[in-house]
Amino acid sequence: MSESEENLPSEPSHAHGGDVPAVRGHNEFADPGLPPHEHRRQDIDERAAKSSERTIAFLFLLSMLSTIGFIACFVVFPVDKIIYVFPFGHVSALNFSLGLTLGLALFCIGAGAVHWARTLMSDEEHAAERHPISAEPEVKAQVLADFAQGAKESGFGRRKLIRNTMFGALALVPLSGVVLLRDLGPLPGDKLRHTLWSKGKVLINQNTNKPLRPEDVPVGSLTFAMPEGLEENQERFQKEIAKAALMIIRLEPNDIKDKRERDWAHEGIVAFSKICTHVGCPISLYEQQTHHVLCPCHQSTFDLSDGARVIFGPAGHALPQLRISVNEEGNLIALGDFTEPVGPSFWERG
Structure with missing residues (x-):
């Protein structure tokens, strides 16, 4: 063996067993794909679906009651009334009650919508190849069809209890802002x-x-x-x-x-x-x-x-x-x- 051959790095030896996987490219990785779809309990058990429906309706109903409570607190509590609330100390009864009821009303709407999406709406995954920003007419038609299918699978038309209580909560929440306009009116009198x-x-x-x-x-x-x-x-x-x-x-x-x-x-x-x-x-x-x-x-x-x-x-x-x-x-x-x-x-x- 020549001196130059001795300085060359040795090739890796595979003599001791095991096959080396082929390299596809410098920055290429195999597509792992999507994991198998797992059905939720609500997808296979109608009793669980009804329970989730009642929970969502309860959250929307609680939002409506909180909005009514907001309006009641605005009318009942005087501006200068101070109360002690642990651990905040002495606070304005009006500000504390308004913040509590309005926050609860908005939270219940959000929680109800999230619970609806996680338990009752369709959760199947679909992979689609990327396409140009300007879609072809066929793609646009497919998007509209998918939207209609998604609306159908969400149960929005079929689950009337959820739909009606959600509409009620969304309709009442803006009343909080309308009631606040009372302070802009001619209440000071003379x-x-x-x-x-x-x-x-x-x-x-x-x-x-x-x-x-x-x-x-x-x-x-x-x-x-x-x-x-x-x-x-x-x-x-x-x-x-x-x-x-x-x-x-x-x-x-x-x-x-x-x-x-x-x-x-x-x-x-x-x-x-x-x-x-x-x-x-x-x-x-x-x-x-x-x-x-x-x-x-x-x-x-x-x-x-x-x-x-x-x-x-x-x-x-x-x-x-x-x-x-x-x-x-x-x-x-x-x-x-x-x-x-x-x-x-x-x-x-x-």
């Missing part, structure tokens, strides 16, 4: 048209919690006020101050352009709502030289020397003015409520 201000109510400085007097408001200053009797530690404070918050500004009487503003003022002291008429942000940026006040949210600008009319920005109308005067003790008081709703516009606003 609450948006009235605040805590009334004739004789003293203006309280929000910084000092003391009655405001004319001498406490120098020319060019900006002060925030709230109605007498409203305190920050009260449960209703946030709800009421959102409508009753005031800006108190003192102008030179000759600088006031609007006649009604001048008549409703006291010695140049004017009181306007602090709530922006765009989306309800609190206004707090005042420019003394121009008498303009700016909303920090979307830059709506109001001229406080001209009836607080809008001179820039998305706000739709002027800030409401509160008519004020002084009482016998020399404190600033309101002579009534706002004559128009404060804050953003709404469709019933006059």
Whole structure:
């Protein structure tokens, strides 16, 4: 044997038994095919099929009951009711009940559909060769025929109990969304048209919690006020101050352009709502030289020397003015409520 022959790799030896399978190609594998089809219990036992049918119908029925429960909870539970639920702690009774009932309604529809597909619909596997995206007319016809056959095998037309309860569940679930629209309706009544201000109510400085007097408001200053009797530690404070918050500004009487503003003022002291008429942000940026006040949210600008009319920005109308005067003790008081709703516009606003 030559030296070059000694360095060649030796061929594998098959002398010790066993045949080596032939290699079909570098990346080719034999098609294993589909395993033998195993019939489900429901395919061969009609009693099991009926049991599955009743289970699916029960899930759809439970979905309908949950939707009805959702509507009932929305009507029964007040917004401010708090309950203790382990392990979540103290939660809103309304939010918890709405989430629980709506979640159960949707889950039961999904669970019923999945159980239907797994136990009663046809589960035979069919292999088909890949074809071009644009199918031939024969293929399209075959697809439609297969769809019709699948619908037939699903038992949709034959199993009326499942079909009817599914339709009932699907028909009731959208009512949850319709009921939620109740909050967009005119349920507040006239609450948006009235605040805590009334004739004789003293203006309280929000910084000092003391009655405001004319001498406490120098020319060019900006002060925030709230109605007498409203305190920050009260449960209703946030709800009421959102409508009753005031800006108190003192102008030179000759600088006031609007006649009604001048008549409703006291010695140049004017009181306007602090709530922006765009989306309800609190206004707090005042420019003394121009008498303009700016909303920090979307830059709506109001001229406080001209009836607080809008001179820039998305706000739709002027800030409401509160008519004020002084009482016998020399404190600033309101002579009534706002004559128009404060804050953003709404469709019933006059």
